Amino acid sequence: MTENSPILEVKNLKKYFPIEKGILRRVVGNVKAVDDLSFHIHAGKTLGLVGESGSGKTTVGHCVIRAYDITDGEIIFRPNDKDVELGHLSRKELRPYRKHMQMIFQDPYSSLDPRKTVFDIISEPLRINKTHSGKALENRVRELLELVGLEVKYMKRYPHAFSGGQRQRLGIARALALNPKVIICDEAVSALDVSVQAQIINLLVDLQKEFGLTYLFIAHDLSVIEHISDEVMVMYVGRVMEYADTQELFRNPKHPYTEALMKSIPIPDPDRPLLDEDEVVGELPDPANPPTGCYFHPRCKYAQQICREKTPPLMQVGDNHTSACHFADELELQGLII
């Protein structure tokens, strides 16, 4: 492995869900949940994946940890010295790599088994992988609880006794149990109140520094994405619209969808209201029946004839900055960081 090889590299990822009809379940079409997506993350960094519901963010996460079989593409993972292509490995072949990649979920209520104690929940990955047992197992669970800021005396309690923020800490402790390299955070702070959300974001940042963790951080909230990510990828109906370093993206967006998202965020300052002229009309298209050309064109205020006809390729528009817009170079779009 060279110094600059990313720990995770996804190339041309596609995940199609078939649409079936009739009693014979004839396949009549596909929902292209993820359509030709490429990205990479360097060790110790955070890639933010942002988009509205139905944009395919979660599907990307599920493909990367191979909870889904992928339709096409490559998922190259470099947990140690050599490259492994995870995309087409069988369940059995995947086993040794699973422990390097973990996931934290959005809903801290449904992602913890209510009938298991905290000890059972956090020790489960350790027991399954037979890394610890007996006293060592208990010590490891203790250590993990302390890491995420929970008191060790809670070990025998059940999840219902914890608040949303504490449950999310349990989910993080479980994800950390096997010393993973990559953690996929799927809307990990979305369900939390802002004061608690800030606690969890700080915890994730601290853990990243301490263990050199790599995050794929999936969220719909641009302010959270901006805060935590080194790079950001903006998705819309399964496709990448824009991909850039965080500061660059928020200062100098090169895709009308990115600008539209930024201008739709209500800022807690009465002097910066949402402006009527920034209204994004319409709704997300049905992913089973997306529009022709650029998927965003029916809602885009800059759309021209070519946008209706031709799908714009992802083009280089700056240093480590790509955009899938025909007019990326011409438009003068406004960023959020001022």
Place this chain on the structure above:
Amino acid sequence: MSEHDDVLLEVKNLKTYFALDEGTLKALDDVSFEIRKNRVLGVVGESGCGKSVTAQSIMQIVPKPGTVSGEILWHGSDGEVIDIGQLDVEGEQMRQIRGNEIAMIFQEPMTAFSPVHTIGNQLTESYFVHGKHNKAEARKRAIELLEDVGIPAADRRIDEYTFQLSGGMRQRAMIAMAMMNQPQLLIADEPTTALDVTIQAQILRLMKRLQREFGMAIMFITHDLGVIANMADDVAVMYRGKMVEFGTVRQVLKAPKHPYTKALLRSIPNFSLDKQRLEAIQGTVGMPLDPPNECPYNNRCDVATPECFVAMPETTRFADGHCVACYRYTDIEEGTLE
């Protein structure tokens, strides 16, 4: 408290308690505020602060075993002042107010609508219930309103069911339903929380327009200070059943006086260039049974003194109308702290 002559609803010393086997849960404990005609009151706070119970108390739909005491003075259109709290919950007079003079919309439109009735049936029902009987007229009004809230092909959509609508369209339909009887007060309980950010911006603009066009007041409940900044004229900040700060949107967001309001504003990721740690508020809101009558925020407050643990501070009202319930506001004001 009332010194304005355009008061629509005055809430005085509102207490909503739930007597449980284990003790009394004080969901609202001595809350006073007012809503003025033609203005938007934003009610903000984290989950468990009593925002929704405030709405339920006004509408007299508090679930069992909740009991409401205190005064809820409704200044009806005929100049008469009615104490809603004294009305029979299921009596004729309360039903005349509920859904007619005061209407309500909810966070999750899917659960607020009936899945087995058409949109038109549900819209016209509230019209018929309140004594208007002309069927053709009701349908005409429903179609007009659906068009007004931005539902395309309203004359066709009116005969469809709510599950056939997208989330944003469903919220529009619910707003139309609330507007059927031209209420003077619309209570909106987190109406945009479940929506994507571009759709949220559309709904916020819509509500603002309707508020102006119909000349109604809105009580807008949300946890999102960005939404508050865009919607509210006045803001009430709630914390664990108490109102800790009240003022105009500028007073509360630009010059907050209560440590909780300040902390809440600081805990939001704010798109600033310097990537500092978020200032989280330690701990969680919690909802203890039989709480002592002390400042509810004292255990999380970074400027709390021993007196904060002895008694609940009185609400201080400033000449400009800004109200705060805190012992330390003067210290904070004069900058001797921080």
